[in-house]
Amino acid sequence: MALLGALILVAAVVGFILQPVLQGHWASLRHQDDEMTEAEARRRVTLLALRDAEYDFATGKLDVDDYTALKRQLSAEALAVLQELEASEGSDLVEAEIAAARKELEEEVRCDTCRHHNPTGSRFCGACGAALVPQETAGAP
Amino acid sequence: MNILGELALWVALPVTAWGMALGYLGGRQERGDLVLSAERTVYATFILILLASLGIVDNFLNDRFEYWYTANYSSRNLFVFYKVAGLWAGQRGSLLFWLLLLSFFSALAVWSNQRKNREFMPYVVGTLMGLQLFFIVVLLFAEVNPYEKLGFTPVDGAGLNPQLQNYWMSFHPPTLYLGFTAFTVPFAFAMAALMNGRLDSRWIEVTRKWILLSWFFLSVGIVLGMRWAYEELGWGGYWFWDPVENASLLPWLTATAFLHSIQIQENRGMLKVWNMALVLGTFVLTVFATFLTRSGLIESVHTFAENTTIAYIFLTFMASIVAWGAVMVIYRLPKLQSENQIQSFLSRESAFLFNNLILVAATFAVAWGTLLPLISEGFFGEQITVGPPFFNRINVPFGIALLALMGIGPVIAWRRASARNLKKNFLWPLGVGLGVTAVLWLTGVRHGLALTTFGLSAFVLYIIVVEFWKGTKARARIEGEGFAAAFYHLVSRNRRRWGGYIVHVGVVLIFAAFAAEPYYVEVQQTMQPGEVTELESPLGGTYRLTYESTSSNVRDPDQNLAWQAVALVMVERNGKTIGPMRTEKRGYIRPEGQQSTEVGIHSRPLEDLYITLADVDLEGIILENDPNAQAATFSFMIKPLVGWIWAGLFVLMAGSLIGLWPSAEKVRAPTVASKATVADPAPAGD
Structure with a gap:
């Protein structure tokens, strides 16, 4: 009885393991289409860094000069990565992203009062004339 | 069941060897059939080791004292619950149990990556099976076979040490082992990255949850051990800087460092070699902790010494892993160059870097103190031991510095922070910290260290609360959401950061509890x-x-x-x-x-x-x-404040679970383009 159990166990294990080799079943060895490539991963990191910078600015950890400088630098990096992606893929999606990133670069400062986008470095809103002071968070209570 | 179990352990030997060989070979020759076969060995090994473990439990439940292991760790009158826990009561069972958890996590890692990360998997499987092969060889050939028979059948077993008959004790070792073994997966992915040459942050991204899972179990396991010591050992303390306690603390320290430093690699493409060193070091330390607990290598309150030859086998194994890892890192050095540099001393990167330096320094200090008896015996022929005063003197300043960094880090921006902003952001928290210190001083708390710790704790807690508040407010304004929704989205969109802050709150509670000791x-x-x-x-x-x-x-x-x-x-x-x-x-x-x-x-x-x-x-x-x-x-x-340790653990667990919760996010993160168009469909003047 024990012997029979042992035989079944061994046979099952051997059969299960050798089946792919004997019958030529292959497992994929390359990364799949829906996974990020190195370039895509870099793009994501850059975009996350942009988000972080925005957050740090909004919560008063970056002052306006640092923030604008950092944002310009990050946007340029993002653009470079996107162009690299375009070269490798050439899809419409990437085109759209580049356009959007360019737009982001051009239209930087959003007016708190009327939500109008103003070019980087503007001191006053071009639409309603409100002062575009760095969004001062009401610091600590 | 017991015969089948013993047989399963033997069958697992060629199966794991086959899996290791085919994993590596299939990866090198790009043969998908070999890789698939290797992957199947992972599942098969899990089933086999499960059978082997069930056989041991069966031996305990049926009082089969003809087996050495059962005879030494059980007795007829042992409560059934502890008979099941007998699987990890002694060295032999612990090794098998370790292997069981490792094979489970390996199977989970392979199963969850059937359609992802395929370029890593051959080497991941090869590495995981190589490690399992090592443990099976040790179990079968190093005189620690839990199925070894005595040659006669005693009437009753020797019984389980009553100090181990405690419910905390039933959960503490398995939890720690879960932490140790879960770390094997990130290690295997790191090795795979070194072998296949994809050395960007992908291996970290893939294993981030595994790292956190391992850290979670390590933290819980360590605190459960403290609870056990507090209840069972009767001297009223919870930590004695005992070698076995230290052994579990060492991988926790490096894993904590690793959890922080991977964020620098992911965000800034830096510290690649450092992260490789940390993943390697942490893994080796988990192995060290596993075998030290039951090896009798160093005298300790909970080594139930049995067999010391196994210590040398393990030391050799650890040394070869370190050597192999070092060779691979050197070979891949050109691909491990930093993509960036730290732009400013005042940046979150540098706060993380300090955190890492302190944690690693603490690791070395604890390791030195723990191994000193061994080292001194080797060199001078006599054992020199250091006690809690040594460890406290060294680690208290490290702890204080880490506490301070938990407050400083969140307030400093990535890449660069201007001194002006810092002054503004730190003014209030510093005031709160000093205020709490002053109030405590006035109410009669005069112990310097306790005052410092409580003051810093208030500083950190205040900063974290304000972070949550400011973040919610900023999000509510930017996205035009209500506060509740803004808070929920704030946390759910960046669960690692906010979960991390909650973990920090738990750690602060635990530190404050330590500080009350005087x-x-x-x-x-x-x-x-x-x-x-x-x-x-x-x-x-x-x-x-x-x-x-x-x-x-x-x-x-x-x-x-x-x-x-x-x-x-x-x-x-x-x-x-x-x-x-x-x-x-x-x-x-x-x-x-x-x-x-x-x-x-x-x-x-x-x-x-x-x-x-x-x-x-x-x-x-x-x-x-x-x-x-x-x-x-x-x-x-x-x-x-002793209860704050256990309370802190619950907070820490809650924070970790926020980070661990499976995310609904697709592999592709939402892009700027889609976000901008959704948030603001028609910008004026377009």
Whole structure:
């Protein structure tokens, strides 16, 4: 009885393991289409860094000069990565992203009062004339 | 079942060898059939090791004392629950149990990556199977086979050490082992990245949850161990810098460093070699901790020494892993260059870097103190041991610095922070920290270290609360959401950051609990029934303890008790009756002659009352049943803030779970383009 159990166990294990080799079943060895490539991963990191910078600015950890400088630098990096992606893929999606990133670069400062986008470095809103002071968070209570 | 189990262990030997060989070979030759076969060995090994483990449990449940392991760690009268836990009660079973968890996590890793990360998987499988092969070889050939037979059948087993018969003890080792083994997966992915040459952050991204999972289990396991020591060892402490405690702390320290440093690699493409070193070091330390616990290499309160040759096998194994890792890192150095540099000393990167340096320094200090007996014996022929004062003196400054960084880090921006902003952001938190310190000083807290820790804790907690508040407010404004929705989205969109802050809150609570140690009160008192001892709490309030009586029981085989002396103490606090508390001395039937003290604990939010029966006339009470032999010596202790350790653990677990929760996010993160168009469909002037 024990012997029979042992035989079944061994046979099952051997059969299960050798089946792919004997019958030529292959497992994929390359990364799949829906996974990020190195370039895509870099793009994501850059975009996350942009988000972080925005957050740090909004919560008063970056002052306006640092923030604008950092944002310009990050946007340029993002653009470079996107162009690299375009070269490798050439899809419409990437085109759209580049356009959007360019737009982001051009239209930087959003007016708190009327939500109008103003070019980087503007001191006053071009639409309603409100002062575009760095969004001062009401610091600590 | 036991025969099948033993056979399964033997079958697993060629299976894992096959899996390791085919994984590596399939990866090198890009043969998908070999890789698929190797992947199947992972599942097969899990089933086989599960059978082998069930066989051991079966041996315990059926009292098969012809097996060495069962005979030494069980007895007929052992409670069923502890018979199942017998699987990890001794060295032999622990090794098998370790292997079981490793094979489970390996199977989980392969199963969850059937359609992802395929370029890593051949080498991941090869590495995982290589490690399992090592453990199987050790189990079968290093005289630690849990299926080894005695050649005769004893009437009864030797019994389980009663100190291990504690529910915390039943969960503490498995939890730690879960932490140790879960870390194998990130290690395997790191090795795979070194072998296949994809050395960007992908391997980290893939294994981030595994790293956090491992860290979670390590943290829980360590604190459960503290709880066990607190309840069971009877001296009222929870940490003794015992070698085995230290061994579990070492991988926790490096894993904590790793959790922080991977964020720099992911965000900034830096520290690649450093992260490789940390993943390698942490993995080796988990192996070290596993075998140290049961190896008898270093004297400790919980080494139940058995077999020291295995220590040398493990040391060789660890050394070869380190050597192999180092060679691979050197070979891949050109691909491990930093993509960026730290732009400013005042940046979150540099805060993370300091955190890493401190944690690694603490690791070295703890390792040095732990291994000193071994090193000194090797070089000078005599064992030099260092005790808690050494470890405290070294680690307290590290702890203080880490506490401060937990406050500083969140407020500093990535890449660069201007001094002006820092001043503005730190003014209030510093004020709160100093204010709390001043208030405590005025209320009579004069211990410098305690004051520093409480002040810094307030500083950190204030910063974290304000972070949550500011973040919610910023999000509510930017996205135009209500506060509740903004808060929910804030946390759910960046769960790692916010979960991390919550973990920090838990750590702060635990640190504050440590800092209260100078305020522990202890009174030893010999009392007759009816006598009263009064105890002043440092936090205010008076305990009135009335000794009632000591009663005895003799021979209770169901409970494995040879005898038992139970002292009852009536407790009142500020005139209000709390109730009777009991503390006992016990003698066990098996193992013969083993004694223990059971403590009484009354927990309140701010302090514990902890009583132990230090001495009683056992002969008079138990043997002669003498009514005049009731004099008993008690140790009464008040332990402020001890409960915060356990509370802190729950907070820490909650924070970790926020980070661990499976995310609904697709592999592709939402892009700027889609976000911008959705948030603001028609910008003016477009």
